[in-house]
Amino acid sequence: MDAFLKCSVCQQQFTLKGPVPYLLPCLHAVCETCVTSAAGGVISCSTCQREVNLTDTRLPTDVVRQKEIFHLTVKHRPTELLCTNDDDGNQAVCWCQECEEFLCEYCQNMHSSVKLTKKHVLQNFGSMEPTVSNFPAFCIIHKYDLLYLFDKSCKKLICARCRLDDHADHDVEELDVVADTVTKQLNHHKNELSTLQARQQSHMQNIRQGTESTDRTHNSLIETISHTFQSLRSQLDQREKELLIDLESQTKETKATLHAQLTTCEEEWKTCTGALDYIAKVLLYASKSDLVELESYVGDITRNYLETAAPQTHVVPRAVFNTNGLSTLKSNISVFGAILPREVDEESVKDKDTQTDDDLMADLEMKHKMCIEEKENTEKRASKTMDVLLGVARECGVHRLKSGVVDISMVLKCIHLKYDKGRVILDKVHINTEGDLVNRKSDTRPAGEGRLKEYRGTCSTAPLPRPGCPQYWEVVNRVSLDKPLTGRKLILEVGVCREEQRDVAHCVNARSSTCCMQVAHCPTHGGICRETWKKGKHVLCLPDTLPNTAGPSHTLHYGVVYDDARKQIVFIDVKENKVMSTLDNVDSSQPLWPMFGVYNSHLLTVSMTLVVGSDINMTEEKKAMIVKALS
Structure with a gap:
């Protein structure tokens, strides 16, 4: 069934x-x-x-x-199946392909004995296999003529007489030739789909292996996390024991000091009490002559006692549990650890030259926490220590946006983007020997597949990493006009889009899930403007970007901030030191690719330099501008 x-x-x-x-x-x-x-x-x-x-x-x-x-x-x-030869209701046992009839046992014998049909091939049901019937059909108009021609204009089978009548001027070919051509096309489609299916099968196998690997990683990370926090708990327990021992030692020392002071004070009190008792007896029993003789003795002793410093009220020292840095420690613990997709080996991330920015920051935070746990460390010293550690990180393009804040969302990564040379349309733009993207076709045509067919520029070699702290890159553009621009003419573009949208048009401004900033001639303002676009909609237009006149080149310097956590993209004019536009609610459900475009070589010359990593001049003023834009 x-x-x-x-x-x-x-x-x-x-x-x-x-x-x-x-x-x-x-x-x-x-x-x-x-x-x-x-x-x-x-x-x-x-x-x-x-x-x-x-x-x-x-x-x-x-x-x-x-x-x-x-x-x-x-x-x-x-x-x-019943016999269709005589419709006698008998059970059919075989099939005649030429007659297209089911035959019962009686009709089968008759079929094989009649001269007209005895050469027909009869197929018994038990041994019957699917076969292709190539017996030609007869024309419904000319009943005794075979349909062996195909009219390409009418897309139907015809006979020879139809060919001479209603189809005389049509494109007609023999059925066998047309069938052979279609068979070759179908075999070609079959081969292409088989290749695609094999790739899909391989991809599914990779996904299954990835699932198994994810499970193994999950179990391994459970052990790692458990071991890490057990180690931290052991360290906290050990620190607690040390503090309790320190408290016992200080308490014992304080009590010993107080006991010694009490003993001395008690002896002085006894001596003073003896002198008072003797003076009382002198006043009770001594005569006047005795008083005169004893005056020097009693006076000297009294003066000696009075010259001795009188006991002061003693303030007992109290032990205090110093919790300086506790709030910072709690804050660091709340953000300690992260489950990140690793694209490098664990051993390689220990090397500074190959360490990812996220791993570097995690390492710096751990060092910072270790500093906080030291006995003499305070919040002020912790902040200075973090600055020192981040000083090392700046060699990799990592900057802290706010002093005194260890939150990773306030750490900026100047990521190491690269132009994808293998995707440039070489008859429109190319990357010169200095590594700049220019709006001139290349004199050479290196071989290679995967080049863009529509987009007038290129993308980065990899999508933006996610998630993590804010990421930043810059482009420096040198633009000179051959003549004043008219209409809507593009000069350059910087933005981000999804993978499938990288090559849908010569620019990405009109596509969904894209964000970009363009420099173009604007018919509305009659000059060259900086325009911001989001999901195919015009957001902002800033006029007077550069003079719309032919002449020397001008430098345009722009920065881009992408914050996956806040779902924001910020475009900055570095020369004017101001934020041009902040786009909120950026769709980051799929990885985004940085895009770089240069246009209209017949009207102007533009050269775009990509500035990344430690090559970016990250000033305090620029940091404050980025913080304000992201807040």
Whole structure:
């Protein structure tokens, strides 16, 4: 039962005597019942969910599936087949392909004995295999003439007499020649689709292997994370023990000091008490002469006691738990660790020259946390330490946007973008020996596939990394006009777009999910403007970018900030030191590719230099401008 085909609309099985199958544009089959009863003349294929408007589309009979149903019936349901030669209701046992008749046992014997049909090849159901019938049909107009010609103009089979009558001026070719040509085309399509299917199979295998690798990575990272935090807990426990021991030691030392002071004070108090007792006795028992004689003794002792510093009120020293840096430590712990896609080996990220910016920042943060955990470290010293560590990071183009803030969202990466030389349209633009993108065709034509066909420029060699901290790059453009521009003429473009939108037109401003900044002649303002575009819509136009006159070259310096976390893109005029435009709610659901375009070589000359990494001059003023734009 499962071997029989089903209608792609009603899911009913096709049968040999049932509704005729029709071929949909998606190559799936629909039964005649669904075609004739389609509501509103529209049917929807349940296999691929494609809708077909029957008023605009004529569906051909699916002769291939008709023959498939025929052979499936012979193979799986032979008892349903009755003799069609005499319609006597007998069970059919064989098939005559020339007569296109089912034959019972009696008719089979008669068929083989009659002179006219005894040479026909009869196929028994048990050994019957799918075969192609090449017996020509007869013309419905000229009943005894064979249809062996194909009219390309009318797209139909004709006979020789039809050729002389109504099809005399048409393009006609023999059926065998046309069939051979179509067979070659189908074999070509088959080979192409087989190659595509093999690539898809390989891709699916890679995805499955990636899933297995992801599971292994997941289990490995669980152990790594558990080990890391267990190590941190052990370190915290050890630090707690050290502090408790330190507290016990300081408490013991303080109590010993206080005990010694108490002993001294008690001895002095006893001595003073003895002197007071003796003076009291003198006053009670001594005569006047005795008083005169004892005055020097008692006076000297009293003066000695009085000259000794009198005991002061003693302030007992209290131990204090110094929590300087605790808030910073908590903040760092809250952002400690990140699950990042790794495209390099773990050993290689330890090397500064090959270390990714995200890994570098994670390393710097860990060093910063270690500094915070030191006993004498304070928040002020921690900030200075972070500045020192980031000083090393700046060699890789990493900058902290705000002093005293360790949040990774306030760390700016000057990423190392590169022009993709292999995608440049060499008859429109090229990358010169200095590495600049210029709007002149190349004198050489290096071989290679994958070049852009429409876009007048190039893209980066890789998409922007995501997620992470804000990323930044700059372009320096030297522009000179051969003559004043008119109409809407593009000069240059900088922006981002999805992978599939890199080569849909000569520029990306009109495409969805794109953001770009263009320098172009603007008919509205009558001069050269800086225009910002988002998802095909014009956002902002800033006039007076440069004079619209022929003459010496002008330098235009722009910066681009991409923040995946905030979903923002910022375009900066570096020369004017101001933000031109901030685009919010940027669609970053798919990786974005930086794009660089230069245009109209017959009207002007433009050379675009890409400035990245540590080559970018990151001033404090520029940092403050970026922070304000992102906040």
